[in-house]
Amino acid sequence: MPTPLIKICGLSTPESIAAAADAGASHVGLVHYAPSPRHVDIARAAALRRAVPSHVKAVLLVVNMAADALAQAVEAIRPDVVQFHGRETPRECAAFRAATGLEVWKAKGIKTPADLAQAQDYAGAVDRLLYDAPAGKLPGGQGIALDWSLLASYRHTIAWGLAGGLNAENVARAVRQTKAPLVDTSSGVESAPGIKDVDRIKAFCQAALQI
Template sequence: MPTTEPAHRGVKICGLTEAAGFDACIEHGADWVGFVFFERSPRNISPVQAQQLSARHKGGPKRVGLFVRPDDETLERVLNGVSLDVLQLYATAERAQAIKARFGLPLWLSQPVSSRAELPTTCTVERILIEPKPPAQATRPGGNAQKLDWGLLSGWQPNFAWMLAGGLNPANVAHAIAQTGAPAVDVSSGVESAPGIKSPQAIATFITQARGAAG
């Protein structure tokens, strides 16, 4: 499905919970900011908190809400509290289409992979996020600071919009892009000073490294 791509390498900063991190995303030109609506995450945020952060700056990055296998009631409750531009989902493709039909917002679908054979060949949403599969003992499907084997994506050139996630940080994002050619990248724990607390300096460095990367 078509989607509007940034003219430069796209950068999403996910898991924002406090003003300093949000303001750094604005200052340094992130393309998307992500709010996590999943209780098991240390970055879980209420719709009221997300709206308060979002209201700090009119316009700017698109607001993305991350949900894990949400029911309609959860989505409705969140959307009644905060204005979102994109819904990022851990869900089946069938469930994603049902959500699209009801709520009408652009959808991103997370696709954890552990082998090249698991890379998607088609896309029925606006964007696919490619990330590593969580460890067996994980309580969350993502946000575990795991790094994907980037070699799995070497030469992979899908005809749909996608984003690389998982284990990225300011020190490795340029290398990840060089190996994968990712048109956009997503970071959360890699720019934190503590779980759920973003480092403005790390955000600035990450965006600079991602935008300057060859790939």
């Protein structure tokens, strides 16, 4: 089984970005969504983006942003990937992708087989689906795992990744069960909401890379 790609999301300091890159992460996520404890404003996100090594992709996570505001954020931050984590439709994702040429991901909360089937509406509109636990008060970063058995034998028609409640203790088991080609963690490598722990980042990456 191929070693999964690794995204460490919700980073807010140069030190945590360096830790993720040094530990083997392929992607680092910057959250631009004010209600989140991991929110970074545009100026800070742009500065953090400049700290991302060239071999690591920077992912900008946004939620239901107005088109003009999103365009300004993308111009300032210059991410490699934009991850939509709200109510963005396949048509909206496809239009943004066509207009910018950027890699586009769409996060979808999955609770039932019907949710998984409905997510396939994004095929052709995005470059990757990111399966997460259903949204609560916030659309992600809640430390809640989805039911991995939903993905265990699913025949995927689009690139995808697994998020939701992943940490160093369960990521290897999650990948073995789902065959996820990419794993994404945020709260699973924190000492408190929004505070990344360098040792937990390292442990998570080691666990994922040793599969």
